[in-house]
Amino acid sequence: MQVTVTVNGVEYTKEIEGRLLLVHFLRDVLGLTGTHWGCDTSNCGTCVVWMDGEPVKSCTVLAAMAGGREVRTVEGLANGAELDPIQEGFRQCHGLQCGFCTPGMLMTCRHLLDKNPDPTEGEIREAISGQICRCTGYSSIVRSVRWAAVHEAASK
Amino acid sequence: MQVPAPFEYERATSVDQAIGLLERLGNSARLVAGGHSLLPMMKLRLANFEYLIDINDLHGELGYIRLGAGEVRIGAMTRHRELLESDALAEVFPIFRDAERVIADPIVRNRGTLGGSLCQADPSEDLSAVCTTLDASCVIRGPRNTERVVSMEEFHVGPYETAVADNEILTEIRIPVKPYASGSAYAKVERRAGDWAVVSAGAAIWLDAAGRIADARVGLAAVGPNTTGIPEISAALRGQEPAEALYELAGAIAARTCDPVTDTRGSADYKRHLADELTRRTLRTAVSRARS
Numbered sequence: 274m275q276v277t278v279t280v281n282g283v284e285y286t287k288e289i290e291g292r293l294l295l296v297h298f299l300r301d302v303l304g305l306t307g308t309h310w311g312c313d314t315s316n317c318g319t320c321v322v323w324m325d326g327e328p329v330k331s332c333t334v335l336a337a338m339a340g341g342r343e344v345r346t347v348e349g350l351a352n353g354a355e356l357d358p359i360q361e362g363f364r365q366c367h368g369l370q371c372g373f374c375t376p377g378m379l380m381t382c383r384h385l386l387d388k389n390p391d392p393t394e395g396e397i398r399e400a401i402s403g404q405i406c407r408c409t410g411y412s413s414i415v416r417s418v419r420w421a422a423v424h425e426a427a428s429k
Numbered sequence: 430m431q432v433p434a435p436f437e438y439e440r441a442t443s444v445d446q447a448i449g450l451l452e453r454l455g456n457s458a459r460l461v462a463g464g465h466s467l468l469p470m471m472k473l474r475l476a477n478f479e480y481l482i483d484i485n486d487l488h489g490e491l492g493y494i495r496l497g498a499g500e501v502r503i504g505a506m507t508r509h510r511e512l513l514e515s516d517a518l519a520e521v522f523p524i525f526r527d528a529e530r531v532i533a534d535p536i537v538r539n540r541g542t543l544g545g546s547l548c549q550a551d552p553s554e555d556l557s558a559v560c561t562t563l564d565a566s567c568v569i570r571g572p573r574n575t576e577r578v579v580s581m582e583e584f585h586v587g588p589y590e591t592a593v594a595d596n597e598i599l600t601e602i603r604i605p606v607k608p609y610a611s612g613s614a615y616a617k618v619e620r621r622a623g624d625w626a627v628v629s630a631g632a633a634i635w636l637d638a639a640g641r642i643a644d645a646r647v648g649l650a651a652v653g654p655n656t657t658g659i660p661e662i663s664a665a666l667r668g669q670e671p672a673e674a675l676y677e678l679a680g681a682i683a684a685r686t687c688d689p690v691t692d693t694r695g696s697a698d699y700k701r702h703l704a705d706e707l708t709r710r711t712l713r714t715a716v717s718r719a720r721s
């Protein structure tokens with residue numbers, strides 16, 4: 274079947290199998306390997322991307338379901354060489370170590386800040402509760418999001 | 430790598446068109462809503478279908494929460510997140526917000542739907558327990574505009590089995606709003622955040638003008654083949670003054686009548702203990718909410 278998906282503002286039309294999962298469409302068909310693929314069971318959240326503005330686990334969405342919709346991946350965060358504040362926050366506060374969970378964390382946390390520009394630690398932990406990080410112990414992720422919140426507020 | 434077996438993908442644009450597709454394709458086809466129960470099962474090859482009919486475009490038609498005087502109507506495509514965020518729903522039936530806070534995680538809740546939860550008919554499904562507690566009924570639409578309304582008891586035929594036929598679709602849940610002061614609550618014990626219940630319980634209480642229990646319902650999940658209401662508890666509580674001794678009695682009935690099995694989430698005995706404890710807790714909260 275043919276599917277047309279807009280990813281980070283670029284429209285792609287591809288011939289795919291109905292059973293292709295969105296995560297594999299992004300990584301293998303489009304070559305956008307920023308989105309990671311981990312547990313394959315909707316638990317780890319490293320595959321999180323936005324679909325029509327909402328974070329979803331792309332290992333549990335068919336590529337066909339994204340047809341006609343807008344997808345945003347971690348590649349769509351930076352503006353050229355300029356990092357998004359959430360990326361800069363992770364860089365400043367050691368929000369990542371091995372980096373495996375990071376694409377999903379960034380997409381979820383960007384969405385959180387768009388909805389709630391000044392989240393508490395509890396709200397940040399709740400927002401990422403469907404995602405697993407085996408390295409950081411989460412504290413530095415919380416600090417990274419707070420860094421982004423504070424710097425975004427200051428730059429407005 | 431987990432990938433479903435091959436199938437043809439179809440996208441429905443209206444309820445009637447979805448039913449038309451189901452009629453044509455018969456039991457080789459399956460609806461997919463949020464896909465967060467069906468796709469994992471298909472990835473594990475526990476379920477295989479020749480056709481999947483995507484009903485996400487029906488969110489406009491079937492995604493709603495409508496509060497009427499005698500009834501609340503919720504469309505089958507309403508997502509977990511929408512149920513969680515609705516202040517109006519939390520006002521009438523706080524049990525929904527209690528439950529949605531502990532169903533899966535925020536990202537899964539962006540996709541999973543009320544209809545998919547009920548139709549999955551997993552004995553651990555939290556929204557089934559909520560709907561059972563609230564005495565909800567299910568509106569099922571079939572070919573040629575036929576519509577039937579069934580109770581939750583009739584809806585859940587067995588584990589993973591519902592009253593919805595191959596050529597039908599669940600369109601709406603209807604919950605009666607009784608003319609009493611009401612309160613409801615949900616509690617769940619899980620091994621870790623976002624996991625399925627070890628046991629969960631819902632309770633709803635309706636108090637008459639004198640403060641006595643006009644009606645009470647308890648619904649349990651993960652302790653038997655179905656999430657069923659417990660008529661014996663309702664009978665024991667009706668007409669009584671709310672009191673701790675009564676919650677204890679209800680808890681004892683819950684523990685005695687439920688039918689848990691020992692598995693990786695816990696022993697049958699532990700689950701019975703939880704059924705007792707969570708029944709008491711939710712009744713206590715429901716009564717205090719009904720009074721406030």
Ligand SMILES: Cc1cc2nc3c(=O)[nH]c(=O)nc-3n(C[C@H](O)[C@H](O)[C@H](O)COP(=O)(O)OP(=O)(O)OC[C@H]3O[C@@H](n4cnc5c(N)ncnc54)[C@H](O)[C@@H]3O)c2cc1C
Nearest residue numbers: 460462463464465466467533541542544545546548555599
């Ligand atoms: C990681 C994870 C954790 C979870 N944790 C919990 C939890 O703690 N508690 C809990 O209750 N649930 C949990 N769930 C399940 C979640 O709530 C699912 O979203 C829900 O069970 C199914 O909803 P869905 O819309 O995704 O259904 P789908 O997967 O799309 O469909 C499920 C079934 O229902 C049928 N169906 C769907 N809609 C209709 C309709 N309108 N008419 C007729 N048939 C229909 C489909 O054909 C399919 O057979 C979890 C899921 C995941 C992935």
Ligand code: FES
Nearest residue numbers: 311312313318332
């Ligand atoms: S790969 Fe999708 S949640 Fe882990």
Ligand code: FES
Nearest residue numbers: 370372406407408
């Ligand atoms: S940085 Fe290694 S898993 Fe999160």
